Amino acid sequence: MTKGTVRSVPMLVLLSIVTCGIYYLYWIYKTTDEIKNFMGREDINPTLELILVLVTCNIYSLYWYYKYGKIVYLEMTAKAGMDNSEDSTVLLVILGLLVYVVAGAIMQDKLNAIWNSIDDSGNATSNAENN
Numbered sequence: 001m002t003k004g005t006v007r008s009v010p011m012l013v014l015l016s017i018v019t020c021g022i023y024y025l026y027w028i029y030k031t032t033d034e035i036k037n038f039m040g041r042e043d044i045n046p047t048l049e050l051i052l053v054l055v056t057c058n059i060y061s062l063y064w065y066y067k068y069g070k071i072v073y074l075e076m077t078a079k080a081g082m083d084n085s086e087d088s089t090v091l092l093v094i095l096g097l098l099v100y101v102v103a104g105a106i107m108q109d110k111l112n113a114i115w116n117s118i119d120d121s122g123n124a125t126s127n128a129e130n131n
Helices: 008-019 020-041 045-053 058-077 087-097 100-116
Strands: none
Touching: 008 020, 008 045, 020 045, 020 058, 020 100, 045 058, 058 087, 058 100, 087 100
């Protein structure tokens, strides 16, 4: 388990708006890479995901939110020893249609919770330590 980077959610939104979406593309790449490293899955390719988002003029990001939403809300939370009964994947896809930056902010918030539940050595901490 490789711990990802805790990112500021307001900065994600602000930088995505100020850079006209360029930071959002960087975020897609880095987030996909962190998910790949955390899960240890070789079938995840951050470069391909970024190319598909670019080639489809961001339409692919709807599928990206569905695919990685399932991984983040179900698989990663279980691996981190967290409650995985919350699945906001459908919300991410709907918001991805309307305001993709808000969907990214919601996903980053969940990723931050996962990264904060893991100590620096990559081990899940107990729930008592997280509260």
